[in-house]
Amino acid sequence: METIYQILHTTFANVPAWAVQIAAFLIPIAFIFGVYPAIFALTTLVERKALGRIQNRYGPNRVGIFGILQPLADGLKILLKEDIVPRVADKFTHFLAPVLIVIPGLLVYLVVPVAPGMVAVDLKIGVLFALAVGTMSVIALFMAGWASRNKFSVLGAVRAVAQVVSYEVPTVMAGVAVIMAAGTLSTLTIVQRQGGGLLNISNWYVFRPWGLVGFALFIIGGLAESARCPFDLPEAESELIGGYHTEYSGFKFALFQMGEYLAGMAMAGVTVTLFLGGYMGPGSGPGLAGGLISMLWFFVKLAGMIGLNIWIRGTWPRLRVDQLMGFAWKVLLPLALVNIVAVGFWHFLTPRPLAWIITTGWLVIWFLVLTKCNASAKLEKREYRYV
Amino acid sequence: MNLAFWIISAVTVLGALLAVSLRNLVHCVLALILFFIGIAAHYFLLRADFLGTVQILIYVGAVAVLILFAIMLTHNVTGTDGPREILGVKWWSGAVIAAALAILLKKAILSDPLAMVLPAGDKAQSSVAEIGRALVANWVVPLEAIAILLTAALIGAVVIALEEIQKSR
Numbered sequence: 001m002e003t004i005y006q007i008l009h010t011t012f013a014n015v016p017a018w019a020v021q022i023a024a025f026l027i028p029i030a031f032i033f034g035v036y037p038a039i040f041a042l043t044t045l046v047e048r049k050a051l052g053r054i055q056n057r058y059g060p061n062r063v064g065i066f067g068i069l070q071p072l073a074d075g076l077k078i079l080l081k082e083d084i085v086p087r088v089a090d091k092f093t094h095f096l097a098p099v100l101i102v103i104p105g106l107l108v109y110l111v112v113p114v115a116p117g118m119v120a121v122d123l124k125i126g127v128l129f130a131l132a133v134g135t136m137s138v139i140a141l142f143m144a145g146w147a148s149r150n151k152f153s154v155l156g157a158v159r160a161v162a163q164v165v166s167y168e169v170p171t172v173m174a175g176v177a178v179i180m181a182a183g184t185l186s187t188l189t190i191v192q193r194q195g196g197g198l199l200n201i202s203n204w205y206v207f208r209p210w211g212l213v214g215f216a217l218f219i220i221g222g223l224a225e226s227a228r229c230p231f232d233l234p235e236a237e238s239e240l241i242g243g244y245h246t247e248y249s250g251f252k253f254a255l256f257q258m259g260e261y262l263a264g265m266a267m268a269g270v271t272v273t274l275f276l277g278g279y280m281g282p283g284s285g286p287g288l289a290g291g292l293i294s295m296l297w298f299f300v301k302l303a304g305m306i307g308l309n310i311w312i313r314g315t316w317p318r319l320r321v322d323q324l325m326g327f328a329w330k331v332l333l334p335l336a337l338v339n340i341v342a343v344g345f346w347h348f349l350t351p352r353p354l355a356w357i358i359t360t361g362w363l364v365i366w367f368l369v370l371t372k373c374n375a376s377a378k379l380e381k382r383e384y385r386y387v
Numbered sequence: 388m389n390l391a392f393w394i395i396s397a398v399t400v401l402g403a404l405l406a407v408s409l410r411n412l413v414h415c416v417l418a419l420i421l422f423f424i425g426i427a428a429h430y431f432l433l434r435a436d437f438l439g440t441v442q443i444l445i446y447v448g449a450v451a452v453l454i455l456f457a458i459m460l461t462h463n464v465t466g467t468d469g470p471r472e473i474l475g476v477k478w479w480s481g482a483v484i485a486a487a488l489a490i491l492l493k494k495a496i497l498s499d500p501l502a503m504v505l506p507a508g509d510k511a512q513s514s515v516a517e518i519g520r521a522l523v524a525n526w527v528v529p530l531e532a533i534a535i536l537l538t539a540a541l542i543g544a545v546v547i548a549l550e551e552i553q554k555s556r
Contacts, residue, residue, distance in 0.1 A: 093413075093414075093417070123436055124515060125436050125437050125515055128437070128444070131444070132440045132441075132443040132444035132447075133443065135444075135448045136443065136447055136448065138448075138452060139417075139420060139447070139451065139455075142452075142455050142459075143417065146459075154459065157459065158456075158459050158460075161452055161456055161459070164452075165449070165452055165453075165456070168448065185515060
């Protein structure tokens with residue numbers, strides 16, 4: 001925001017300061033409200049196409065060339081649908097839930113920098129803000145499930161709450177590793193720390209032993225918190241019809257979809273910022289050209305993360321509830337704690353090769369121990385007695 | 388600044404009032420969440436960004452969710468309205484206790500030297516670095532004591548749950 005203010009102030013010198021101030025406020029908000037929902041609309045199309053390819057079918061290809069107008073047609077269709085509210089539903093809460101679910105996803109983008117200086121609010125505690133706000137969507141999910149007065153909805157809400165609360169812990173712990181290494185909570189500074197090196201790439205945190213582990217933890221946590229496959233138990237359509245949004249139709253249902261996708265994309269954006277160097281890449285830097293290249297790099301990485309999400313959704317089956325909980329508490333959380341110790345090693349061991357060897361060894365040993373301890377019992381050979 | 392303060396205060400007080408006066412338990416929790424967010428907004432207004440974020444992370448993200456979870460695990464999930472007993476004996480005794488507590492707190496807050504320093508307002512810097520330094524330098528023993536206490540509580544909860552599982556088998 002400060003950068004935009006300065007740019008506007010120098011280019012339009014004769015415009016009063018208060019007008020420039022208001023414009024500097026409105027431009028990032030318009031950007032967030034315009035760009036990310038547009039990416040959401042495109043993502044729905046790309047996802048359906050990609051899933052179609054994975055499942056050996058075409059996907060939408062009738063509306064416009066390559067089905068490019070499909071999101072528009074979907075939006076129009078869903079606007080014209082009848083909005084049905086169950087007679088026994090808690091009307092006010094039932095109405096409020098789809099409104100609230102979009103907000104946390106949008107708030108996270110406030111602290112995700114897209115180019116040098118281009119962040120809506122450069123909060124000193126940006127990472128913490130993103131993690132704190134990102135989990136608020138669970139309240140909207142609960143409201144939706146509870147207000148519907150439907151046992152499938154309530155079950156979905158129970159699952160959603162338990163899942164988000166469980167996976168919040170390892171995700172935050174994985175973020176702590178980055179915060180320790182960068183020595184700051186500001187997202188902009190964390191991205192700057194990942195610049196330099198070979199082609200602006202070699203200093204990304206994902207290319208550190210602890211960074212790779214944190215990256216994996218963060219992707220898993222992000223998938224679980226936005227309830228995407230393979231963690232989509234809250235809305236498991238084969239068991240719970242639709243989970244918390246069983247009783248929603250029309251545009252309210254669309255808002256649920258939108259909130260879910262925005263939250264998933266927000267987690268992808270935070271992952272890019274923390275581990276993939278944010279806007280850093282070959283050619284990125286200050287100035288107009290460097291800024292545009294930086295922005296391109298950020299959105300390329302964001303698209304890559306969204307693509308990874310779609311790929312995972314198309315290829316992995318859903319977890320069971322007990323597997324879900326055990327995975328969070330018995331594997332991810334210890335691994336995240338061990339990862340924090342690894343960052344400590346990395347920080348204090350002076351010759352870099354030594355630090356590489358020791359942190360890698362430490363993490364590999366713990367990974368093997370944790371996987372060995374949590375290995376499921378070998379299945380006995382089945383005996384079919386009544387053939 | 389002043390207008391924002393009044394708006395946020397109105398919302399916060401509304402949330403608190405609804406939390407104690409609504410008859411449906413889930414509605415009360417949702418009002419309580421509104422109150423928590425209002426308090427967080429107050430912290431942001433005072434430029435205490437760390438405190439505000441932690442307020443959201445802990446109170447909205449953990450405490451309120453825990454309450455919701457407790458409600459969902461009880462039998463009365465639909466949250467039918469409770470008995471309407473305003474101005475009964477319980478109400479009056481509660482009011483007396485609350486008033487006494489408010490008077491005590493007011494004295495304590497006004498006699499604290501911090502109350503005189505606070506209105507720095509607009510120029511105040513982010514406090515997270517100082518908080519971190521204070522926690523691991525001056526207050527490291529209380530911090531560790533709290534950590535041990537919480538760990539013990541966590542393990543205790545697991546032990547109690549384990550006993551029940553073994554009984555039911």
